[in-house]
Amino acid sequence: GAVVSQHPSWVICKSGTSVKIECRSLDFQATTMFWYRQFPKQSLMLMATSNEGSKATYEQGVEKDKFLINHASLTLSTLTVTSAHPEDSSFYICSAFGTETNYGYTFGSGTRLTVV
């Protein structure tokens, strides 16, 4: 079946540094990649949508200069949290769209980011 590999699964970084999260579709081409943020005991909040080769579309209230999304190929999308601060600590999860499996959507396993 369709698999999306998300790395790292967890990361701790110092305040002010940048962190890159990768999502890679292993056996299909993802025409669209969605990036979500999730706080404890809350729902997934869509941050941005990216299509291969074009700029990401950010949801209202999401700082595009802080959360840089690159979708350079049909199998790889990255989210970079720049100049991270403790309030950026959260669970980030990607979802790739472009396969008939699971009716189109395959989620990565998520990244737990802690900024100290």
Place this chain on the structure above:
Amino acid sequence: AQKITQTQPGMFVQEKEAVTLDCTYDTSDQSYGLFWYKQPSSGEMIFLIYQGSYDEQNATEGRYSLNFQKARKSANLVISASQLGDSAMYFCAMREGGYSTLTFGKGTMLLVSP
């Protein structure tokens, strides 16, 4: 107005019993899809079941079935014969028309007791 409403923040069920998790939705599109996902404490999103708006029969996948009532705009998930491993957060989600974005409900935490 919320597009996906899950009114049960938490549900308790005993092992081997059936449980229904509620989901109502709001859309003016004729073509839409409804999804249920399970999210255990590890955080991964596990696809459970899908119902298309034009599907005439309720979807079923093993112990999971979706009680689809189109006129009432509800898409409740029924889990039969609950197992301890079913304890998790459950999210209802919708895709509308030609858009590929999924809209999620707030989720229901299910706890299965022995």
